[in-house]
Amino acid sequence: MYAVFKRELNSFLSSMVAFITIGVFLLVSGLLLWFFPDTSILDYGYAEMGGFFSLVPYLFMFLIPAITMRSFAEEKKEGTYELLITKPITLWQIIFAKYLSCLVLVLFALIPTTIYYFSISKLGLPEGNIDSGAVIGSYIGLFLLGTAFTSVGIFASSLTKNQIIAFAVSAALCAFAFLGFDYTSQLFALKSFETTISSLGINEHYQSISRGVLDTRDLIYFISFSSIFLLFTMLAAGGKK
Template sequence: MLAIYTKEINAFFSSLIGYIVIAVFLLVMGFFMFVVPDSSLLRFGYASLGPFFTLAPNVLTFIIPAICMRAFAEEKQTGAIELLVTRPLRDIEIVMGKFLACLTLVVIALVPTVLYYYTIYQLGAPVGNIDAGGTIGSYLGLVFLSMSFVAIGLFASSLTSNQIVSFLLALALSFFFYFGFDLVASIPGFDGRPALFIESIGMQAHFRSLGRGLIDSRDVVYFFSMTAFFVLLTVLNLERRKW
């Protein structure tokens, strides 16, 4: 697994892929956080990173499928997948190596955004007037959300040899699991417990829950379960090539 992880990380940073992904994420977030009036932290009126944590999942919905689309699709297209699966590595080690590499790249992209927290911390009245617990919970939520999106992206990439198809499929699945259940729950006729149950199936409700600053085990278990589910589907799809 370590060999696959190292290979993928080197592939990201020996080319422009890793730098482009990080730059695009930071430029898009910076544009909305400091330039666009409706979401600018400087014009929000409160010492809060709410606009950032509202927008970040939307951007990651596009960024992470772009990171993961080449994971297996490119190797299928070039025929390298046949060589990879014949090495003395278990399929789960191959998948986890790629999973951790993609997740590492996302986390590296998130690290510079801590400057947003420092900015709001300094601009608060008084200085430091910001909900630190909610901020930490929201950052953990972004990491957990990224784990699930990466697992979905790898699964989509394992289904096809076309990177564009892989990107679109991962984008559709990520969008559905993050926004879809909330949209269904908002349909007239769903209210009370049925609506809450439908929302609880989607990622957005659990991400919002973590953003309150209370790390609920149910939210953690949900994201780890989603990640494990799609990692398992990816492993099974790789094993299917041996039948």
């Protein structure tokens, strides 16, 4: 499994796709946090990163599908998938190795954003006047959100040979998983079931963790969500080897 993981990661890092994708993510998030009037923390006037953590999930809806779209689609298009599954490795190990390699790239995109925390901490009056616990909780929430979106992206890539289609399907599924259940409960005015329906979506659990509260129910939700889509990927990729 490590050989597949290493191969996938090297494949990403040897191309410009990963660097361009991550670079665009960092550029856009930086502009939103520091320069755009409606979202700039300098105009907001408070030393906190709530706005940043509210915006990143929407950027993830495009960043992560861009990272995962080639996972299986490129293999199928180039005809290397059939060769890969003949190797002495289970299909589950192949899927998990691809999943982990994509998740590492998501981490690579998140790590540079920690400079925003240190910058805001320095700018605070008094210096260091920032809720570090909430920031840590929000980063944990972003990572868990990344695990969920990555599993969706891997699944979408296993459905087609076309990377653009994989990107579009993944982005649509991520958007629905994050916002769809909230909108569904409001659309049909299902007040008696609103909480239940909302709890099925990712946003409810992401917001909970972002408040700095690590609830085991939220952790179980993200683990279950990712596991379900990885299982879907196994079924779409041809079942058990």
